[in-house]
Amino acid sequence: MDSRINQDDNCRVSFEGLAVPKQWDNDSESEEDRAKQGFYRILWHYSDGNPTVALRFFRFSLKRNKETDNVVVRLFHAPESEELDKMPKPMLAILRSIVQLESASPEDVSDCTQLTISEVIGTLRYFQSRGYIDWNEDKARISDHWFRHITNVLDRQHLLVK
Numbered sequence: 001m002d003s004r005i006n007q008d009d010n011c012r013v014s015f016e017g018l019a020v021p022k023q024w025d026n027d028s029e030s031e032e033d034r035a036k037q038g039f040y041r042i043l044w045h046y047s048d049g050n051p052t053v054a055l056r057f058f059r060f061s062l063k064r065n066k067e068t069d070n071v072v073v074r075l076f077h078a079p080e081s082e083e084l085d086k087m088p089k090p091m092l093a094i095l096r097s098i099v100q101l102e103s104a105s106p107e108d109v110s111d112c113t114q115l116t117i118s119e120v121i122g123t124l125r126y127f128q129s130r131g132y133i134d135w136n137e138d139k140a141r142i143s144d145h146w147f148r149h150i151t152n153v154l155d156r157q158h159l160l161v162k
């Protein structure tokens with residue numbers, strides 16, 4: 001990311017004023033460099049190396065300073081949902097199938113989960129209404145916004161091996 005941002009001097013991205021926990025005491029770095037490295041570390045950890053997730057949340061981190069009209073980086077807010085943690089196992093199994101297949105039709109999900117097609121379609125509609133999935137042609141996929149949170153929930157429920 002560092003090689004792609006700040007290529008144009010007219011529209012620079014600044015990490016100035018970003019407060020992140022200090023990992024190491026490196027006095028040779030400026031405060032802004034330390035903030036930049038800390039932000040990238042947090043972003044890398046959250047995205048688990050997934051470039052799509054990393055770029056999405058980097059975009060959410062960009063804010064315009066109203067006083068100077070500069071673009072500044074601030075910490076992003078990761079999505080959270082207690083509802084996913086409390087979800088019944090058959091619904092989580094549908095999410096797991098979509099994660100593993102990457103893109104799945106209702107018929108594919110029904111085959112994987114042994115649930116009826118009407119149960120799968122009803123659950124997929126529910127997931128779509130919550131923004132958990134997106135549709136591409138006639139196949140469901142986990143939305144980029146919820147991908148990391150959903151895989152974490154599935155991992156905690158022992159339904160997915162990372």
